[in-house]
Structure formats: structure tokens, C-alpha cells
Amino acid sequence: MRRSTLIVMIVVLLLFVLSWIFKANALSAGEDNYIARGFLITFAAFLTLAVMSFLYQDNPFYKFAEHLFVGISAAFWMCMGFWTTIVQNLIPRLSTSLADFFQVPQQAGGLEPFFFTPVILGILLLMRLSPKGGWISRWPLAFIVGTTAGLNFIRYLRSDFIKQISSTFVPLLGRQWEGIGPFLSNLDLSATGQLVVLISNWVVFLGVFCGLIYFFFSKEHKGAFGFGSRVGIWILMITFGASFGYTVMGRISLLVGRITFLFRDWLGIIET
């Protein structure tokens, strides 16, 4: 470890202790466990700053926060998987005595031997740990991938394919087309107005048409086909641009949440 790194770490440790003391002192007037509470708030602020320090470069504080986060989350999900999936969902369906042992309520409809199937598949999956029987673990994998791919095929065909076709059946001239004269005289720029509806229906139709051309892989994109494909990618890019802006705004709200924590809960600069 370099000397400069060591000095920075000692300074950060001192700042941490000072922050803890000040925070605990500030909380002592209104809270019972103010020492522990002060530690938790200071530690949360430290972890937030440690993760944010990644914006500068990789450093020991980020590594500490990363390893802590990964380790705790891996252990947490393992425990959650065991207690919620196996203990709460599986055991009450298979054994009354085991359900009593784990003190979980028994299944209302009685035991369901059908649930031995996932147990068997799970055991087969664990066979990969055996040097000789590792090939057996491919069977449950094939079962998982095959069945879900088959189920998803129907679902996607319904929701993404056929509904997409029916959603393209839009009135290109609006619902009540009475000629160009009435259309121009009643020109309305509101969202439900005929002009806006008409434009939006044309965008839907051309967007689907050109988008499908772009995703057509069996023909080279040249000539008129290439033009349609280019229009398709333009429509996609405009959509992605709008989506990008919308999502970035959402991310900024997350940043605001963290900054609020630092300035209000930790430093107390912002009033509650």
C-alpha cells in the first residue's frame, strides 16, 4: 500500500469517527439509540460517497463498498431463496411434519405431490457437482429452457405479433371524414382533434411498415427497400431519443434522492 493511500484512509477514518460523534450528539436530544443511529447514518453516507468516488477512479473505498454490497446481497438472496421458495412455498405442499417443524402454515388444499417434480429437477440440477453424473444436470436445464420457450412463443405471438397487426388497422383519414372542406374549416390542433389523430395514425402505419423492412434480414437493403429501411431506422432512433430523455429524467430523481439523504439526514443542512 502506498503511503499517500494510507494517509487518505486514516483521514477518512478520522472524518468518519468525527461525523459519528457529531451525528450522535445531534440525535441525542430526540432518540434513544442515538449512538447506534448516528453510526448507521454516518456509515450509509460513507457508503454513498464511496460508491460515488468511482466517478473519479477505482479506489479502496469503492472496492470496500462493492465487496460489502455484493457479499451481503448474495447472502441475502440465498437466505430469501431458501426461506421464501423452499420453506414457505414448497414444504407446506409436500410434508405436514416438515411444515410443523419450520412453523409455516399448512397448505389449505392438502398436500400436492405434483410439487415433487421441481424437487426432482432441482436435485438433478445439483448433479453437476458430481464429476461423473454432471451430464444429468442438462436434463432439467433442457426442461426449463424448452418449456418456457414454448410457453413464451404463444404469449409473444399473441401480444407482440397479432395484436401488432390489429393495432395497425387505423383509420388513415380519421373516423368521420367528410371531405377536405369540412376538415380544413374545423381544423383542431388538440390531441383529440382530427388533424393530430390523422398524423398519429399515419406515423403508426409508416412506423410499423418501415420498421419491419429494417428488421427484414433476407434481402439486402438497397434501392426502394433500402430507403424504407432507412426511414425505419430514423423512426427507431427518434423513438430511442425520446425514451432516452424520459429515462434520464427518472435517473436524475434517483440522484436527487441520494443528495437529499446526504444533505438532510446526514449533514442536516436541509430542513425536514
Added chain:
Amino acid sequence: MKHKLLIPCLLLLCFTLASAQEGTSPPEDTLLFDSASLPAPVTNLVAEDTDNDHGHAITLEWQTSADDGTGKQSVTMYEVFRWVPDLMTRIPALRDTLDYLKLRTGESWSEPEPGSRTDSIHNVFASLDDAALESKLESLEQTISQAIKGLPAAHATYPEDGEWQQVAVAPAGSATAADVGTKEKDSPDYLPDYSDFYYRVDAVTADPTIRTSSEIFGPVQSYGQWFNTGRLAVSVFVLVFGFFTVFFVYRARRGADLYVRPLAGIEAVDDAIGRATEMGRPILYVMGLGTADQIATIASFTILGRVAKRVAEYQTKLMVPAYEAVVMAVAQEVVKTAYYDAGRPDDYDEDIVFFVTSLQFAYVAAVNGLMLRELPATNVYMGKFFAESLLLAETGAVAGSIQIAGTDEIAQIPFFIVACDYTLIGEELYAASAYLGREPILLGSLKAQDWAKAGVIVLAIAGLILSNLAIANDWSWASAIIDLFRVVD
């Protein structure tokens, strides 16, 4: 004298007031409701099994009351009643007792709150010992089971031993309602199939006591259908798509040259692997947060196989951090097979694919750290990505890696486009797996997809023209054709 006159005057006043009181009769129509003041009943009530379902539901249709929204006794809603045999009404109470006995004989028994429903049952069984309770529990389970089995026979006893129960409500103006039960025999909403149901519909006014019942309709039975005709379009498309797939797979196997246009992102994979080899740096392959059953992840496995095979040939280092246990297991198999196919089984290392964690941002933190410490020459992101997409791609860009991404998650594609060198958009990800593999099955399915897309373009244009003409000319037959594409959920 004055007092002598006052008394007769007061008496006269009282008499006059009393007479006036008797004479103030209320309007005739508010006195009491006779048959003339009741709302008109609904007519032509018809009940039939609900179509395209698994049974346990009845659909009712009727002609609305003549007083629906009009008249002195305006109908505000319709209440649907079903005749329910006594046996069926007794089952919930039996179930309550069964639940109590299960609790009582279990480990987690505690004294019920005084005055609660459980407490009232407890008072009946409080004196029984464990053996007696077990015996009661067993006999009660048999009783409930027999009662459920006997429901069709009980319904056949109409109109003896039963009562009318409200099962649905429809607002004024409605001419239809559904009595939807469940197939779960343990549920209080269980509706037995193949039982004779009888229905009536009450036209109800704002004063719920003023109502008129329709004629009773019955018997009608519920039952499940083998086929959901509302999904006819789906089945036709499955058959057509299946035919295309088989046809093109057959052609590919016979050696036909099936053209697939080049995809820049996929063309770059080989160059990127070569770059990593020259630089002596690893390749990082991230499969995202998808589970093994998602199409994007399945496509990612195929691309991983191709990348791993090329990596094995070039003897470059590959790193595949996994987010999910099953994905990790499949990815290990894929990479192992690729190393065997490349003729380098000895180079395969179990740690090429490794599990990180199943928490989204913890996974991102670990992969970001990996990028900055190992400095991979190439980062490949293929699969299902969510909010972590930009965090990963931005760090990769900072680390100076060539980045190739592909996902079908529309909201994340923009982030990959701005931060990666090449991006496979949506279906290009699926096409990439076929393009790289050049296997007949994958190529055949890709060709089938293209033909399906051509079919969509044709159908969309035809449907569009038809729907516009149908609107302009009021063609009902054209609307019927268009309705074939409206999928019933």
C-alpha cells in the same frame, strides 16, 4: 265573560286543526307501492355457459326494463340471483370448522380472541382431547369432500331446500352480466360444472325495497370448452409459422444458400476477439439480468457459444459474470461445449463463468469493478438489461474497451447506442445467433421469421385498406374479418 268565550273558541280551533289534519292526504302515488308503481321487469332473460373458458361461469343476457332510466320508478341497477341449495350454503361453515380443527391440531395453535368467529367454534370443541380432534378433523374432511361431490345432485332438487342468492350486479342500461365462479373446490366462490342452475334478474330502483323480479330461467349448466375460438388467429399463425420453419430448415439442411444480410455488430465480434488476443487482455461477456427462460437470454447463449469457441481457438481469456444461478449453469455448459468444439477441452476452466449476486446494483458494482481492474479489451453485452445498461456501458467506455451490445429491452437500447461501438437492436439480437451459428435450425427459423414479417406487412396493408373502406362504407362483413385479428385474452 272573556274566558267563557275563549274556551269555545279554543275548542273550535282544535276541531278545525284536527279536521284539517285528516283532510291532508298524501299524493296517491307515494302512499304505498302497488303493482302499478313497481318498475317493469326485465324480459327475455337467457342464461348460457360462458364461451371459450374452462367452465365454472354462466353468462346472462336480458332485455332491459321499460323503466330503465325513465318512468316514475326508474331502474338504477339489476341484481342477478342464483338459486343455491342448502348444501352449498352449509359448506363455508364446515370449512371454517375445518380450518379451526387444523389450527387446533397444529403446532401454532393459540387461544382465539374472545368474541371472534374462531372463538365461537372453539367453544363447541374446547373440551375435546387431541385424539377426538383428529378424528373430528378426518370425518369433517370426508364430509366436505362428499358435500362438494353432491352439489350437482343438490342443484337438481330445485326448488326444494334452497334459497336465492345475489351473485352479480349490473348498472342501469346493462343487458348482460356474468356469474363467474372458480374451479378451486376449496374456494368459497367454487361453482360446480354440470349442475342445474336457475337464475332471475331483479330490476331495482333507488329504494332497494322497490324491485321487480324477472321470470326464472333454468336449468343451465356450465362446462369447459376444449378450444378457445377467440384465439383462432393465434393457432393459424402458429401453423403457418411452423410450416415456414420446417420448410426453411429442410432447405438449409439440403444445402440451400440462405442469404442473411450482414449485421455490423456481429461482424465486429471476430475483430474484437482478435484485438483482445493481440492486446493480451480478456473479453468480458455480460448476459444481463434475464433468466434462462427469456428469449433474449436464450439468444445470448448461442452468441456466447460462438464467442467462446473463437476465444478458445485464439486462446484468449474470457470472463462471464452471471446474475442468476440457472443462467450460470447453462452458460457453463455452453462455454464447455464451445471449448470441446474448438478442440481445446483442457483450456476450459470452470471459473470462466462465475456467479456474482442476484441483486441488480450489487451485480453492476461488481462488474464495473471487474472492468476497471481487469481492463478487458472487449465487452459484449447480450441479453436482457434494465437500469444497469448505461452504468455498465459507460464504465466500459471509460476503461477503453470495444463494446458490442444487443438487447430486446426497448427502454435500454438508447443507452447502449450512445455508449457502445456497436448495438444490436431488438430482433437483430435473435438474428445474430442464427447469423453466427449458421446452423440449419437457426437459419431456418430466421428465414421463417422474415416470411412472417412479410406476411405482417401484407396483412397490415390489406387490413388497413379494409378497415378504412369498412368505416367509409359501413361494411359489416369487413369489420367481421378485421375482428378475426382481435385476440381474446
